[in-house]
Amino acid sequence: MALHVLGINHRSAPLEVREKLAFPAEAQVEALADLAAQPGVSEAVLVSTCNRTEVYCRADAPEPVRAWLEREAAKSGVKLDSHLYVHAEEAAVRHAFRVASGLDSMVLGEPQILGQVKQSVRMAENAGTMGATLSRLFQNTFAVAKQVRTETALGAQSISMAAAALKLAQNLFGDLSRTTLLLIGAGEMVELAATYFVAQRPHSVVVANRTVARGEVFAERFGARAIALAELPARIPEFDIVVTATASSLPILGKGLIESALRARKRRPMFIVDLAVPRDVETEVGELDDVFLYSIDDLGKIVQEGAEARQSAAAEAEAIVDRQVAAFREWQGSRAAVPAIVELRRRADGYREAELARAKARLARGEDPAAVMEALARGLANKFLHHPTQALTQAPESEREALARAVRRLFPDSEEGGTAREA
Secondary structure, eight states: OEEEEEEEETTTSOHHHHGGGOOOHHHHHHHHHHHHTSTTEEEEEEEEOSSEEEEEEEESOSHHHHHHHHHHHHTTTOOOGGGOEEEETHHHHHHHHHHHHTTTSSSTTOSHHHHHHHHHHHHHHHHTOOOHHHHHHHHHHHHHHHHHHHHSSTTTTOOOHHHHHHHHHHHHHSSGGGOEEEEEOOSHHHHHHHHHHHTTOOSEEEEEESSHHHHHHHHHHTTOEEEEGGGHHHHGGGOSEEEEOOOOSSOSBOHHHHHHHHHHTTTOOEEEEEOOSSOSBOGGGGGSTTEEEEEHHHHHHHHGGGGGGGHHHHHHHHHHHHHHHHHHHHHHHHHHTHHHHHHHHHHHHHHHHHHHHHHHHHHHTTOOHHHHHHHHHHHHHHHHHHHHHHHHHHSOHHHHHHHHHHHHHHSOOHHHHOSOOOO
16 A cells, blocks of 8 residues: 545645535535545545645555546536646645645645644544555644744745735725724634734634534633624624634625615725635625725735745755655654565574474483584574575576575674674
8 A cells, every 4th residue: 555645735726626625624624534434545644724625544456536526526516627736655745745735735834734633643543544655644734834934034034815805904094003904714814814814903803613512712801792694784884804714615795685785885995815725705796886895815815926935945845845745754664674574583483382382392301501502503594495495596697696685684694784682
């Protein structure tokens, strides 16, 4: 079995495709169970964020997972076609390290992805789809991400999409102290945006959430008030700035709703940031006059304008990834040798037991202990050497040198490999 990564991201697929292949947290356990049931799949982790949906797996071949992803996409009426990428073995390891380190993010070096990958791994652990290989892969992945954060300036030089959204809002409204802010959802993306916007001391802040109790807890942290999502149609005209990122599979802000809000606002502009995938806001809303709508892809393009300043740190991070990929491949190689080592020890134990039984029988008959010990040692040596000697003498000339090198590597003398030690 081999390591594979299959998925789509912000580089391979537009937002309208990515949002059709998104797995909210409540759907991931079932999806993981379904993935693990595919032919030849023994381990699986599903990473689903705003910018990517990826399956990390240990499997005989990638085709069953590809077919599974294509079926899931087809349920929403989209075809993956050229949007889907597939990485195997070393390329899969490198991809995992780069993703968690922020090197593969829309915003180079952004820190949120690491927490999202960790959450995905916990989900797979709870679902029982993690095994030794993926467990080791993600242990190393998190260590690499930490090393990149501590040894390079990549994260320090990252500009978040929340910061970019704030700058755009300030360009439109100027001083935000006279604006009203609506936060829809209570997840990590909204929390990050709230940190930036609330610091500007808007006139009022309201949190709308499907679960009002959770919304109240979230709102308390920012000195805000909480309402239910069901109140939005009546309340939406009150707000100048709307930041939304829910796990809804369908838009919660439609063109008709915003048109009504604009009429009630007497055409005062609305600034809307949609950080959700799938999108919370119908794309047609962006066509309305007096609405300034920015999706997660729009913000990504803006923040990438400063990417040149982060390239030096990125090069240092890539060097760390290269070294750690090599280390992981070395670990994989040692794992591949385990069956051969087990077989070698099994045969050695068989030889030992046979010769020991013969020696005990001779001692029981009263034979000279010294002669018995000599025969025991000679018998063990003959058994160990019989098959290697036969292989060397019968091998064609083209193979003989390789076998001779193997002998020197496996049985070094004191000058080549030092004295023998207990295994």
